[in-house]
Amino acid sequence: MKRKRSRTKKKQNSTLQRIASKALRASVVLLKVEPTGHRRGKQIQAVKVAAGSGFFVAPHLIATNIHCVVGTTSVLVEPVTLPTPYPVTDVVAFDDKTDLVILQIPTEGMPLPLGDSDTLKKGERVYAVRCTGGGIEEKRARGAITEGTVHGIRANDAHLRLKTLLSHGNSGGPVINRAGQAIGIAVAGSSSATGTGAGDTREFAYAIPSNAVRALLAEVGAAEPFETWRQRPRIRAYTEASHGYLKQKEKQYKAAIKHYTAALQLNPDLAEIYHNRGALQSLLGHPESAIADWDAALACNPDFTEAYFNRGAAKTTLGDFEGGIIDCSTAIERNPDAAPAYYNRAQARMELKQYTEGIEDYDKALSIGLSEAEAYGAYYNRALAKYLLGLDKAAQGDEAEAIRLYHAAIPDYTKAIQVAPDPSLAGRNYNNRGYAKYLIAEYESADGNMEAARELYEAAMDDSEAAIKRDRRNAYAYCTRAATKIAFDRHDDAIKDFDSAIKLKPDFAHAYHQRGLAKQALGHQKEADTDFAKATEIDPDFEEHP
Structure with missing residues (x-):
């Protein structure tokens, strides 16, 4: 069986190489000449x-x-099949809204056939081809091919969404199907900032559909000198946008915003740039400005899925939870595979205590696939939703459903621990998992299942200690450990942990209340009454006497 699989894989790789070879014979490397700043005498070496x-x-x-061809002193083209670079002489067609241009050079190359992008199906395998190296001093350019699948086909949208990671060298290169036809032009990886952070890496890329290229070819007209074309204001906008991307990548967000603003003043039809500026405004804590930018992005492109679900997240931040849900639902209507839209909608539903619906959205987002940061948030918040829903069921007297939900929260907290980006967040989830175990143990104890209860109490204590080890300022972890100590009649030790929790969080009503119970069990009623009163002062929902 293994040998058969090996032969199949070898055959697939051979087919892939043939496809890549055919595409590379038609591909080119675009080279820009820039000053390095190193001088030889009075001249800058380029x-x-x-x-x-x-x-x-x-x-x-x-x-x-x-x-790919702006913001440089000159542009040369080096075909893979020819050792000599050629200057770009003219532009014969372009679309300054979709980042697409048809260049003319003084030598012939082998055209790559264009496929019909309208026939693409979700899950179809495609290959992004790019040239590596290709420096003018090199004898031969080398190619690279990246496999991916079609992830989203959105009507009336400017891009195809691909499940793959691409480099900046893929920009402008063909995305081909198994027949060796170009079905799109890569615009590199997910270049836009996301709702959860501008530095997020997603395993997605975008491509301009080949039918857009075909339509542009039908408009080929009189040649315009390349340098004259590059001076057009709407083309110079791409230079500013490129500087903005670079600053964004370097996490210089304010500088990036300035470049994006300059780009939009030159070309106000760049939906992607409004979107990126909005994402950075959101990241810098300006949700109102972010919403204004996403409004503008959607005015340019009403099917801009990312703008909808990011605007929805910003509305949730501002307390407009219903508006957030509407925007995310609109994004889902346009692209049912937009995992962040489900995630952001779940966040809004959590605020409205729509826990069941929130859990369903987190389920969907995780099944589609999220970035690492969002995956952590989804596991953590889905566990929280189950825990809070469990509390509601317990208050309604449905103990069996409450226990089921607490049990269901535990594996989510475990996953959150595994993908947590830092120790303090892992510690938070250790504690939450421990507290869920503690609540289940309380039910087992009440039912007389002492062996099961003891195992759960011990597991809860282990988790709370793991949480404290990772973050000694986690007041909740001290409180959880104290509660398990009470279960083992270690009231004095429990009081010390409650003291630590209150020191870290002076307004921790639950810790005061629980410390009062521990003191009451030791016969220190006066001190217990003081703690009960303090808990009620902080949170009137706590009764003065248990």
């Missing part, structure tokens, strides 16, 4: 830097992204 890829769509015509 270097040749690869700016992206492109491919022949006619003997003298190359399709690529606008952003």
Whole structure:
């Protein structure tokens, strides 16, 4: 069986190589010349830097992204099959809304056939081709191919969504199908900032559909000199946008916003730039400005899924939970596979105490796939939703359902521990898992199942101690450990833990109340009454006497 699988994989790889080879014969490397700052005498020594890829769509015509050929002193094209770089002479067609341009060069290349992007199906395997190296001094350019699948096909949208990770060198390069036809032009990875952070890495990429390229080719007209074209204000906007992307990548968010603003002043139709500026505004704590930018992005592109679910998250931040749900639901209508839309909608539903619906949304988001940061949030919040729903069921007298929900929360807390980005967050989930075990133990104890209760109390104590080890300022972990000590009649030790919890969190009503119970068990009623009174002062929901 293993040998058969090996042969199958070898055959697939051979097919892949043939597809890649055919595509690379039509691909090019775009090179920009920039000053390095190193001087020889009075002259600046220039270097040749690869700016992206492109491919022949006619003997003298190359399709690529606008952003690959702006912001440089000159642009040269080096076909894979030819050792000599050629200057770009003219532009024969372009779309400054979708980042697409058709260049003309003075040499012929082998055109790559265009496929019909409208026939793509979700899950279909595709390959993104790019050129590596390709420096002017090099004898031969080398190619690279990245496999992916079609993840989203959205009507009336500017991009195809692909399940893969691409590098900046893929920008402008072809995305091909198994027949070797170009079905799109890569615009690199997920270049836009996300709702959970501008540095998030998603295993998604985007491509301009090949039918958009076909439509642009039908509009090919009189050639415009390349340098003249690059001076157009709407084209210069891409230079500012490129600087913005770079600053964003370097986490210089205010500087990135300035470049994005300059880009939009030159070209107000760039939905992606409004979206990115909005994401950075949100990250910097300006949700109102972010919403204004996402409004503008949607005015440019009413099917911009990311703008909907990010605007929904910002509305939730501002307390407009219903508005957040509406925006995220709209995003889901346009792209049912937009995992962050389900995640953001779940966050809004949690605020409205719609725990059952929130759990369903977290389930869907996790089944589709989230970034690492969002996956942590989904596991943590889904566990929290189950825990809170369990408390509601317990208050309603449905103990069996409450116990089931507490049990269901435990594996989610375990997953959150595994993917937590730092020790303090892992500690929080150790404690929450421990407290869920403690609550189940209380039910087992009340039912007379002492052996099961003891095991759960011990497990709860272990989890609370693991939480304290990872974060000694976690007041809740001290409180959980204290509660388990009470279960083992270690009231004096429990009081010390409650003291630590209250020192860390002076308004911790639950800790005062529980410490009062421990003191009461030791016969210190006056001190217990003081703690009960303090708990009631902080939170009137606590009765003065238990």
